[in-house]
Amino acid sequence: MYDVIVVGARCAGAATALLLARQGVRVLLTDRAAFPSDTVSTHLLHPTGVARLRSWGLLEPLLAGGCPPIESISFRAADDLVLHGAPYACDGVAMSLAPRRTVLDAMLVEAAGAAGAEVRVGASFQGVVWEDGRAVGAEFGGRRAFAERAALVVGADGRHSAVARQVGAKTVRDAGTFGCQFYGYWRGLPDVGTQIFVGGGQAVLAYPTHDGDHLVLVGWPHARFAEVRQDIDRHFLAAVAAGAPAIAEHLTDAARSGRITGSGDLGNYVRESSGPGWVLVGDAATAKDPVTAQGIGDAFAQTQSLADRLPAALAAGPRAVDAATAAHTADRDRAGGAAFETTLTFAMGGNSAALLPALRAIESRPDLISMFYGIYAGQVTLEEFVAAAGQGATDPKA
Ligand SMILES: Cc1cc2nc3c(=O)[nH]c(=O)nc-3n(C[C@H](O)[C@H](O)[C@H](O)COP(=O)(O)OP(=O)(O)OC[C@H]3O[C@@H](n4cnc5c(N)ncnc54)[C@H](O)[C@@H]3O)c2cc1C
Incomplete structure (x- = not known):
């Protein structure tokens, strides 16, 4: 019993x-x-999740085992719109991790x-x-x-x-189901934290994980799932080349470990x-x-x-x-x-009309960039962020 x-x-x-x-x-x-x-x-684990691992006594062993801390995010929504910053700290933990x-x-x-x-x-x-x-x-x-x-x-x-x-x-x-994601691992990308490239009906992410590998991921609307699945490598590499050319140059066969995999069961x-x-x-x-x-x-x-x-x-x-x-x-x-x-x-990609002007308004506001990343971590709602960015308000959590 x-x-x-x-x-x-x-x-x-x-x-x-x-x-x-x-x-x-x-x-x-x-x-x-x-x-x-x-x-x-x-x-990808936001600082909220990393803080829990720390409270359980598992953060130190994870870091000691070679999981690299991620201390900054760069978010590119257009050629002339790149946000550099860090998410909110949670209980004093500012890093993200990708174990x-x-x-x-x-x-x-x-x-x-x-x-x-x-x-x-x-x-x-x-x-x-x-x-x-x-x-x-x-x-x-x-x-x-x-x-x-x-x-x-x-x-x-x-x-x-x-x-x-x-x-x-x-x-x-x-x-409902709105997205699909495919990802793989490559060695030799520069370690500059998490990089996010959105636009053209897709998102490309890259972030460091164990053993000098980076996870590189492409997200598409679910409507593209059947087509992408027909030839995953071709669609994946074309998407990275179009959306994140600085990443694409590193995605050689020699640098890749394992196959590109993913799911539309989201x-x-x-x-x-x-x-x-x-x-x-x-x-x-x-x-x-x-x-x-x-x-x-x-x-x-x-x-x-x-x-x-x-x-x-x-x-x-x-x-x-x-x-x-x-x-x-x-x-x-x-x-x-x-x-x-x-x-x-x-997931529905329905936020850009409100979001893009808000992102432009915060480009030089690290506090509000952290607030924006707080949306991803579940700490801030989209509405709170858009309202704060629209009014040029001070970050309420700072
Ligand atoms: C493509 C993709 C990308 C994602 N990216 C992220 C991300 O970046 N960050 C993030 O936080 N989350 C991400 N997620 C979500 C994350 O993977 C899940 O939320 C998480 O794995 C849920 O954990 P779980 O323990 O509930 O279930 P699971 O991880 O699914 O584990 C379930 C376990 O149950 C076992 N099991 C199932 N059926 C039986 C059975 N009949 N008998 C015995 N055992 C059984 C399985 O073997 C498995 O080990 C992603 C998910 C997908 C699909």
Whole structure:
């Protein structure tokens, strides 16, 4: 008998297991994958997410392992409109990071194990064990079949969550799919922080990650997904050449590691996320287009909120557990609503009429440039930024 069974062991599930196990909760952390392993995701983490890693004691090992800090962003919206600056600091942490998922997820799993969680990989979730309408455990197949009981089943199994299906979690908001992204890794680009080039119906990003590699990414409207997929390399390299020629010159075959990959499975949704004996976290619960790069940070925020509530609730019994998971979900929706809307606006590419004049107005205002980057980090709404830039106002967070 465990207190909590977690299905899915990447940034949402492993972090949940880590924070709970550190508080003495008996946790079984499961995944059908083994670690280290990669997943289809770019991995820019804003200072908000980096600050959480620091509070969990994982920032120093990540930096010591060679993940380069990103201390500035340059955002080019036109040849004559380039914003250089840094995002808002969060709890004194000003850097962004782009840890490879092979490293970040494995580090979280290892830390969860070190904190006392039992980790079982190669364990494929098959179904929930029910008793009187309440989830009381989970069944697994894979290398070996097993079933375990727990007071709470946590579904952290991503966008196509089998736990969400099993518990009958309805999609309470389906806001559609607007983008697709493809990315690869190249060595030898100059390390000048994160570079963003938008325009011509596409976005190109480049930022440094482990081992001297840069991740280079192209985002298109979803309407182009089928066409791009026909010949990914050709479309990708043409897009970088058109939108970011300074980056394109570095994208030689010799400098590339691995293939260009990506996804058009970038729907924006919110699912019913808690019920009797179960809760969903991370993409299993809600996901947004990665245009604002918030998924990993969101998973961390949800994890923290759950871990702050659950130990006392587990000690108090099933009703308290269900009340805690319901309160967690309500808080998540209140706190994340504005960032969800802003991400939708960016994903639909519908912000340029209001945004371009605002960006021109702040070119020489580092405080408001930080505020602009705060939109991506979910700290500022688009409306707040446009209003502040329009009035030449002082950054309210400075
Ligand atoms: C193209 C792309 C680019 C992105 N870029 C960024 C970015 O720059 N920054 C950012 O913050 N976010 C980004 N995201 C979003 C980010 O990847 C997700 O928000 C994040 O991975 C969610 O983490 P998770 O732990 O909830 O789920 P996942 O990372 O999807 O992990 C789910 C885990 O559950 C396991 N699992 C699934 N089914 C089962 C089962 N039946 N049994 C056992 N285990 C199971 C899987 O093996 C997996 O390990 C991007 C996403 C995409 C697709």
